[in-house]
Amino acid sequence: MSEKLLEVKNVNVKYVTDLETVHAVNDISFELNRGETIGIVGETGAGKTTTALTIMGLLPERVSKVQGEVIFQGKDLLKTPEEEMQKVRGEKIAMIFQDPMTSLNPVITVGDQIAEALELHNVDQLKDKAIQKRVDEVLTMVGIPPQRKIEFPHQFSGGMKQRVIIAIALACEPDLLIADEPTTALDVTIQAQVINMIRDLRDRHGTAMIMITHDLGIVAQTCDKVAVMYAGELIETGTVEDIFENPDHHPYTVGLFGSIPDIHSKATRLNPIPGLMPDPTELPPGCNFADRCPHKMSICETVPPKAFHFGTHSISCHLFAEKDSTRKEVI
Ligand code: SF4
Numbered sequence: 614m615s616e617k618l619l620e621v622k623n624v625n626v627k628y629v630t631d632l633e634t635v636h637a638v639n640d641i642s643f644e645l646n647r648g649e650t651i652g653i654v655g656e657t658g659a660g661k662t663t664t665a666l667t668i669m670g671l672l673p674e675r676v677s678k679v680q681g682e683v684i685f686q687g688k689d690l691l692k693t694p695e696e697e698m699q700k701v702r703g704e705k706i707a708m709i710f711q712d713p714m715t716s717l718n719p720v721i722t723v724g725d726q727i728a729e730a731l732e733l734h735n736v737d738q739l740k741d742k743a744i745q746k747r748v749d750e751v752l753t754m755v756g757i758p759p760q761r762k763i764e765f766p767h768q769f770s771g772g773m774k775q776r777v778i779i780a781i782a783l784a785c786e787p788d789l790l791i792a793d794e795p796t797t798a799l800d801v802t803i804q805a806q807v808i809n810m811i812r813d814l815r816d817r818h819g820t821a822m823i824m825i826t827h828d829l830g831i832v833a834q835t836c837d838k839v840a841v842m843y844a845g846e847l848i849e850t851g852t853v854e855d856i857f858e859n860p861d862h863h864p865y866t867v868g869l870f871g872s873i874p875d876i877h878s879k880a881t882r883l884n885p886i887p888g889l890m891p892d893p894t895e896l897p898p899g900c901n902f903a904d905r906c907p908h909k910m911s912i913c914e915t916v917p918p919k920a921f922h923f924g925t926h927s928i929s930c931h932l933f934a935e936k937d938s939t940r941k942e943v944i
Contacts, residue, residue: 724762
């Protein structure tokens with residue numbers, strides 16, 4: 614049986630200021646086994662990055678209120694003191710941020726930035742020479758000649774900078790890698806290269822991964838499980854087969870599939886989902902997708918849909934109330 618690595622249980626995140634309360638993440642739960650990859654998909658503002666920052670313990674302290682549990686290797690990270698979290702970050706859980714242009718320190722060479730991560734989490738008690746050897750190894754692993762370690766970030770292209778970020782993230786061989794839209798800021802021409810590289814490295818090291826993206830193509834290529842996020846909720850979850858092969862879907866997921874350009878279609882316009890996500894400071898009393906949903910019923914305006922489970926597949930939508938099965942397997 615696969616070993617459970619991460620359990621996110623009923624997590625809620627609010628950003629509270631004097632003026633308003635933003636309901637960023639609303640009661641989400643999912644699990645991840647060692648070596649598995651889950652894709653969290655959704656449009657901008659759905660709560661994907663807040664979910665990642667919650668796991669990393671990097672939410673802005675003064676304004677964020679978090680409830681629930683994030684159990685990683687048996688320990689609740691939400692109750693772990695900051696001092697201990699500093700050891701978890703980088704060593705056990707690493708994150709690749711969205712924008713490689715702003716994630717690196719411009720006045721430190723890339724080699725020193727990778728070495729810094731190794732020195733901070735020096736679990737193997739490596740000495741200087743061994744650290745430099747490891748820097749050379751990780752640079753080679755991400756396809757950068759080790760001689761370039763003495764160069765500064767501005768001497769690298771966007772794609773190469775993202776490779777450096779990946780090298781830093783993988784330097785300490787973390788058990789969990791969170792990739793937050795790792796290719797969004799990159800040219801289309803190198804997106805595929807970076808995704809293939811992350812996938813190869815993950816397979817080689819058996820690292821579990823949370824892939825945050827709005828691109829269903831990336832999910833199909835890299836993930837074992839999928840969670841579709843909308844207005845801070847996981848509205849559909851399942852295995853990659855549940856999402857890509859099963860014809861039953863939440864209307865939002867149907868909309869996501871419908872807005873993918875089809876090279877074989879003669880359509881002259883794309884088919885976007887009309888409307889916008891609800892204001893997170895004022896979520897509607899019923900279904901969050903009601904204003905944009907072509908199947909809206911009167912119950913949808915007033916009653917929030919619960920999750921209906923079909924084996925490993927779960928959909929939060931009143932349309933599935935009749936098809937509901939009693940069998941529940943958490944993905
Ligand atoms: Fe549409 Fe109602 Fe389902 Fe929401 S619950 S997605 S409004 S049918």
